[in-house]
Amino acid sequence: LAKTTQPISMDSYEGQEVNITCSHNNIATNDYITWYQQFPSQGPRFIIQGYKTKVTNEVASLFIPADRKSSTLSLPRVSLSDTAVYYCLVQDAGNNRKLIWGLGTSLAVNP
Amino acid sequence: DTAVSQTPKYLVTQMGNDKSIKCEQNLGHDTMYWYKQDSKKFLKIMFSYNNKELIINETVPNRFSPKSPDKAHLNLHINSLELGDSAVYFCASSLRGRPGETQYFGPGTRLLVL
Numbered sequence: 001l002a003k004t005t006q007p008i009s010m011d012s013y014e015g016q017e018v019n020i021t022c023s024h025n026n027i028a029t030n031d032y033i034t035w036y037q038q039f040p041s042q043g044p045r046f047i048i049q050g051y052k053t054k055v056t057n058e059v060a061s062l063f064i065p066a067d068r069k070s071s072t073l074s075l076p077r078v079s080l081s082d083t084a085v086y087y088c089l090v091q092d093a094g095n096n097r098k099l100i101w102g103l104g105t106s107l108a109v110n111p
Numbered sequence: 112d113t114a115v116s117q118t119p120k121y122l123v124t125q126m127g128n129d130k131s132i133k134c135e136q137n138l139g140h141d142t143m144y145w146y147k148q149d150s151k152k153f154l155k156i157m158f159s160y161n162n163k164e165l166i167i168n169e170t171v172p173n174r175f176s177p178k179s180p181d182k183a184h185l186n187l188h189i190n191s192l193e194l195g196d197s198a199v200y201f202c203a204s205s206l207r208g209r210p211g212e213t214q215y216f217g218p219g220t221r222l223l224v225l
Contacts, residue, residue: 032211043115043201043216044154051211085152091210099167101154 022088142208
């Protein structure tokens with residue numbers, strides 16, 4: 001059963017690249033890794049998903065090493081509007097589809 | 112054209128009362144979920160339904176009873192509300208409930224039990 005661990009909070013400044021790492025040591029072969037973003041007073045929304053190696057979309061990049069025991073969400077050149085909580089999610093395909101959410105990383109982007 | 116909607120948005124009530132939260136999705140998804148988010152932002156899944164059938168039932172008090180009249184609706188009824196039930200409750204849906212599918216969340220219902 002995969003368990004996820006991520007930093008509680010991070011601080012950054014506008015224009016910087018931010019990397020948030022999630023550890024999932026017991027990830028199973030078929031599990032996907034998904035990251036969600038949550039703004040205050042809103043529900044989480046999908047950012048990016050990967051299985052292995054690197055995935056990039058218009059919002060972020062996701063780096064997953066070969067052993068898949070961690071994943072790193074990379075936000076290029078953050079702005080104030082990227083201030084949010086970021087969740088790492090691993091869905092355990094083999095255990096009644098159990099959803100293992102991280103506790104979330106609260107990112108504060110400062111001017 | 113809201114994809115996942117919840118009512119009410121805010122709910123303030125007294126201990127011991129019974130209340131319901133409603134959720135509807137117009138995405139044509141088969142699977143719907145209820146989550147509880149506490150003050151520390153911890154997201155905990157409570158229930159999941161696939162085509163009106165319960166597929167995930169985490170360890171929650173039996174005061175919480177989900178009901179799915181059809182696959183577009185998943186309501187949550189809470190009996191004998193307690194102070195610890197105060198939280199934000201999110202409804203979500205995904206296409207088939209398969210691993211890796213994107214979940215679409217509603218705006219949340221903020222429940223305060225006094």
